[in-house]
Amino acid sequence: MTEAIKSSLRDSKTARWVVLILVSLAMLTAYLFMEILSPLKTMVQNAYGWDNSQWGIVTGAQGYLNVFAGMLILGGIILDKMGIRFTAITSGIVMLGGAALKYYAFIAEPGGDILGIPSQVFLAASGFAIFCVGAETAGITVSKILVKWFKGKELALSMGLEMASARLGSALALFGSPRIAAAMDIPTPIMFAAILLLVGLILFLVYAMMDAKYDKEGEAVASESDSSDDFKISDIGHIIKNPGFWYIALLCLLFYSAVFPFYKYGPDLMVNKYGVDPAKAGDIPGWLPIGTMLLTPVFGTLYDRKGKGASIMILGAILLIVVHLIYWTPSLDTVGFAYLAVIVLGIGFSLVPSAMWPSVPKIVEDRYLGTSYALIFFIQNIGLMGIPILVGKVLDIMNPGVSDKLDAARESLKAQGLSASEVGDKITEMRIAGDLPNYDYTNTWLIFVGLTIAALFLAIMLKRQDKKSGYGLEKPNMA
Numbered sequence: 001m002t003e004a005i006k007s008s009l010r011d012s013k014t015a016r017w018v019v020l021i022l023v024s025l026a027m028l029t030a031y032l033f034m035e036i037l038s039p040l041k042t043m044v045q046n047a048y049g050w051d052n053s054q055w056g057i058v059t060g061a062q063g064y065l066n067v068f069a070g071m072l073i074l075g076g077i078i079l080d081k082m083g084i085r086f087t088a089i090t091s092g093i094v095m096l097g098g099a100a101l102k103y104y105a106f107i108a109e110p111g112g113d114i115l116g117i118p119s120q121v122f123l124a125a126s127g128f129a130i131f132c133v134g135a136e137t138a139g140i141t142v143s144k145i146l147v148k149w150f151k152g153k154e155l156a157l158s159m160g161l162e163m164a165s166a167r168l169g170s171a172l173a174l175f176g177s178p179r180i181a182a183a184m185d186i187p188t189p190i191m192f193a194a195i196l197l198l199v200g201l202i203l204f205l206v207y208a209m210m211d212a213k214y215d216k217e218g219e220a221v222a223s224e225s226d227s228s229d230d231f232k233i234s235d236i237g238h239i240i241k242n243p244g245f246w247y248i249a250l251l252c253l254l255f256y257s258a259v260f261p262f263y264k265y266g267p268d269l270m271v272n273k274y275g276v277d278p279a280k281a282g283d284i285p286g287w288l289p290i291g292t293m294l295l296t297p298v299f300g301t302l303y304d305r306k307g308k309g310a311s312i313m314i315l316g317a318i319l320l321i322v323v324h325l326i327y328w329t330p331s332l333d334t335v336g337f338a339y340l341a342v343i344v345l346g347i348g349f350s351l352v353p354s355a356m357w358p359s360v361p362k363i364v365e366d367r368y369l370g371t372s373y374a375l376i377f378f379i380q381n382i383g384l385m386g387i388p389i390l391v392g393k394v395l396d397i398m399n400p401g402v403s404d405k406l407d408a409a410r411e412s413l414k415a416q417g418l419s420a421s422e423v424g425d426k427i428t429e430m431r432i433a434g435d436l437p438n439y440d441y442t443n444t445w446l447i448f449v450g451l452t453i454a455a456l457f458l459a460i461m462l463k464r465q466d467k468k469s470g471y472g473l474e475k476p477n478m479a
């Protein structure tokens with residue numbers, strides 16, 4: 001390896017793998033924190049008395065700064081202007097800062113209101129919004145890192161493995177978080193995840209040292225200054241004139257809105273509809289990222305070799321409709337159906353991204369690629385913000401009085417001097433025993449059904465546009 005380092009760090013397979021491991025593990029910690037609260041919805045509501053709208057405010061915080069303050073776009077510009085090392089380390093620090101604020105909201109249990117929102121909800125949402133700025137920026141930075149080190153080598157493989165590692169982070173959060181919370185208390189898994197983010201930041205620092213060494217060799221200058229991946233405001237005008245871009249960006253919005261918010265509400269659906277123990281609420285949704293880790297590279301290879309990208313997206317959207325119809329249908333209320341649906345969701349959630357992301361370069365010119373991905377993520381974040389908020393609001397409207405009954409029980413337990421954790425446990429017991437009501441998700445779940453039907457419509461439109469414009473989405477990627 002020493003010889004290889006002397007010739008060029010990038011030429012060393014070992015060095016490339018070290019880079020891949022460093023950034024993949026850093027992204028694992030980011031995705032882990034992203035979902036650390038998701039499987040705790042039932043517990044959080046039982047312990048702190050949040051209604052569903054407040055849950056939506058916190059889990060939808062992903063987009064507040066990324067969309068409204070344009071931080072995702074700014075992150076892209078910073079990446080291009082300040083470079084990979086600065087952006088990777090800064091995004092690590094931003095994620096950690098946001099995570100610390102979110103942890104504070106749970107450990108300090110601040111009383112009172114901020115801007116008419118309970119302080120705990122406001123601070124948890126603010127922390128998550130800040131964290132998500134760092135996480136999205138880290139995501140685009142890592143893509144650029146992989147291009148820098150793997151272009152012309154094992155690029156697709158490296159991207160697939162990095163994504164698999166990120167998915168593992170989501171799975172660990174979904175399986176682990178409720179167990180830790182049940183054994184200790186709600187703030188503890190959040191604290192563990194924040195500590196892991198610190199490890200992620202250290203990994204970015206180690207990477208920065210390797211990157212600096214590589215840049216010193218001079219070879220990287222040409223590679224990093226390859227402007228095809230850069231974000232440029234002036235490119236936006238060209239991109240938005242392309243109808244194919246709109247079909248794929250809107251498909252991305254609808255499709256991801258039907259999947260990522262499932263992490264935020266799926267565990268609570270498992271408790272309320274399927275009677276799952278809240279300490280295992282994330283177990284069934286947790287199979288989704290595990291399934292996608294295995295299947296996405298398989299479908300990616302299929303697309304590379306056989307093509308049919310637009311058809312794959314149509315099939316993925318159809319599967320998603322089936323999934324959400326299963327979760328919606330009131331009579332399909334046994335755990336077997338919940339597992340069946342999550343398996344089908346795993347297949348759908350592997351099919352669509354494996355065809356969607358590699359299709360973008362077929363629709364937009366290479367020189368607009370960096371800007372296009374940033375814009376697609378920007379549009380996607382509108383859904384990742386709006387859908388959790390909408391679902392929470394509709395769930396409250398569809399379940400009049402349920403939150404009030406839970407509140408009344410909580411107040412009387414608090415008056416007996418019980419801590420938030422003890423109150424939460426007691427409320428959970430009473431809900432399991434049927435002494436307190438559960439939330440009925442039936443009507444609310446139609447939002448997800450509607451999103452997937454709209455996604456199917458867009459996938460069909462994309463295929464038609466492909467025929468018209470000759471993007472080559474149905475053609476293999478490999479010659």
Ligand SMILES: NCCCC[C@H](N)C(=O)NCC(=O)O
Nearest residue numbers: 034136139256260353377380
């Ligand atoms: N809850 C994770 C949000 C990640 C959003 C990110 N912009 C993204 O789409 N990444 C690709 C993926 O499939 O995770």
